[in-house]
Amino acid sequence: MKQNSAGFSGAAVLSAIVLIACGALILNQNVSAAGEGKITGTVKLDGTAPHMKGIDMSKDPYCSKAHASDPAHLETVVVGSGGGLQNVVLYISDGLTGGALTAVPSDEPVFDQKNCVYTPHVLAMDVSQKFKVVTSDQTTHNIHPNPNPMTGNIPWNQSQPPGAAPVEKSWKAVEMIPVQCNIHPWMHGYFAVVKGPYATTDSSGNYTINNVPPGSYTVTAWQEDYGTQTQKVTVAAGGAGSANFTFKAK
Amino acid sequence: MEEEITMGKILGKWSLWLGVTAFFALPLASWAQLTMQDLKAKLNTEAHVGNLTGHAKDGANAYRRYCVGCHGDLGDGNGENADWMEPPLYPKPRNFQLGIFKCRSTPSGTLPLDSDLFDSIGRGFDRSMMPPWNTLTKQEKVDLVAWVKHFSPRWANEKSGDPIKIGPEPEVTAERIKAGRDVFARVQCWKCHGVVGQANGPSASTLTDDLGRPIAPFNFTEGARPKCGSSDADIYRIFMTGLDGTPMPSYADNIKPDEGWDLVFYLRTLMSQNSKEKEMAKQLNLKPVDPNAPAGQQ
Numbered sequence: 001m002k003q004n005s006a007g008f009s010g011a012a013v014l015s016a017i018v019l020i021a022c023g024a025l026i027l028n029q030n031v032s033a034a035g036e037g038k039i040t041g042t043v044k045l046d047g048t049a050p051h052m053k054g055i056d057m058s059k060d061p062y063c064s065k066a067h068a069s070d071p072a073h074l075e076t077v078v079v080g081s082g083g084g085l086q087n088v089v090l091y092i093s094d095g096l097t098g099g100a101l102t103a104v105p106s107d108e109p110v111f112d113q114k115n116c117v118y119t120p121h122v123l124a125m126d127v128s129q130k131f132k133v134v135t136s137d138q139t140t141h142n143i144h145p146n147p148n149p150m151t152g153n154i155p156w157n158q159s160q161p162p163g164a165a166p167v168e169k170s171w172k173a174v175e176m177i178p179v180q181c182n183i184h185p186w187m188h189g190y191f192a193v194v195k196g197p198y199a200t201t202d203s204s205g206n207y208t209i210n211n212v213p214p215g216s217y218t219v220t221a222w223q224e225d226y227g228t229q230t231q232k233v234t235v236a237a238g239g240a241g242s243a244n245f246t247f248k249a250k
Numbered sequence: 251m252e253e254e255i256t257m258g259k260i261l262g263k264w265s266l267w268l269g270v271t272a273f274f275a276l277p278l279a280s281w282a283q284l285t286m287q288d289l290k291a292k293l294n295t296e297a298h299v300g301n302l303t304g305h306a307k308d309g310a311n312a313y314r315r316y317c318v319g320c321h322g323d324l325g326d327g328n329g330e331n332a333d334w335m336e337p338p339l340y341p342k343p344r345n346f347q348l349g350i351f352k353c354r355s356t357p358s359g360t361l362p363l364d365s366d367l368f369d370s371i372g373r374g375f376d377r378s379m380m381p382p383w384n385t386l387t388k389q390e391k392v393d394l395v396a397w398v399k400h401f402s403p404r405w406a407n408e409k410s411g412d413p414i415k416i417g418p419e420p421e422v423t424a425e426r427i428k429a430g431r432d433v434f435a436r437v438q439c440w441k442c443h444g445v446v447g448q449a450n451g452p453s454a455s456t457l458t459d460d461l462g463r464p465i466a467p468f469n470f471t472e473g474a475r476p477k478c479g480s481s482d483a484d485i486y487r488i489f490m491t492g493l494d495g496t497p498m499p500s501y502a503d504n505i506k507p508d509e510g511w512d513l514v515f516y517l518r519t520l521m522s523q524n525s526k527e528k529e530m531a532k533q534l535n536l537k538p539v540d541p542n543a544p545a546g547q548q
Binding site: 144154155157164 | 347348349350358359360403404407408436437438441442452453456457458460492494495496497498499500501503504542544
């Protein structure tokens, strides 16, 4: 009899633990928004890719030497295989609510200065997300983003001589912020600051926006020269919405 | 008839200029969003310098008398005289609405201290149309600082940055001047300022300010005063904080405090003004840095 009751209470404790564990699991899943889907697609250019001017780097022998066998070109419009447009930023401009809108990714995108060129040319990030500017070059750069101060994003200007430590920053507001190096005036790129999940197209124009909860959204594609386009997309729980964009060559 | 053709030509020229001006004015116009109504709500802005308190509303009269001609009613730098200032020789008046200032004791991208603006009013800006307003009383200047602040929404949302630390200045030695030359070479001041400080470095000719207007680097050799003060501590502060709104970046992360003083001493040797540093450099027979030397091998 005594033995039995001990066995019973043991089972009760065990089942309680199992129950709590299950509850925790369910709660945990709720926190990370069960059934998140994604939005995928391709961005293409319709028409002939515009000619991208070559860059004369003779002002700085270090830079011109780095491009001796592989001349650098402007990257305002970069078209890859099959007319895919690179460096287009895709983000959800309408329809996000709650955590999906306010969550800030913990990873830090990296903006490198390599052979006197910004890599990547366009760095997308979330509002308040930390990002790093690093230098791989043996020449001094200055990183000088030029946002509109009325948005709450404040311009700054930091030097990075050879071997300098990374500069870690974040932005306060949604804005496509031009960034340049005054020492090497051809170095020009963008910090694309958006709210919520985002993606940037690869060299074939493909993209995937991850961590999108089920719902109906407006997706915006932004290209520095061609501007923006939008599309309505619906994402089912755990599914993938699709949105392809085509920009017309000027 | 002949006159008409000339008039037509003049009109043609003007319309071109109008077009060009309108094109460049567009980004400016979209940034200058404040109206008189917005500004009225901020007349209670204060400034504090030492034990003085400035009140924006008390600065209004002095502003209208001394400043409005260049900086404009809305503080956007579009006063009636602004049209006649042609950068880089004559920089345009500051747009106070942006809240971005060259001369700060605070890090790049932060608001200046009230005392920084106070000092700027009294010092003026060498090589610009801004004279030193040293005839104004301290109270008038601190009221003007409050008035200048009331133009920018930044002060409502942000605090001034923490001023960078400037330790005591060490004694000048030959070693320090040589070490300063190494800093000048390592962080590549010469890219803009030139190897002997003549503002003729390889990047000098393409420099523009944040609004896309041409701007020239400081020429150390023609006897001019640095824009943000000419004491050793002022020069130290200039390269540590950078001059916001211009191509001059902050070197605070890349020049250690001790190296900072070394660089100040070396910069003195480039300046045309007599100094003990200049004498010592002569005795050392110090050569300008070699722009073609690999990094770290001067």
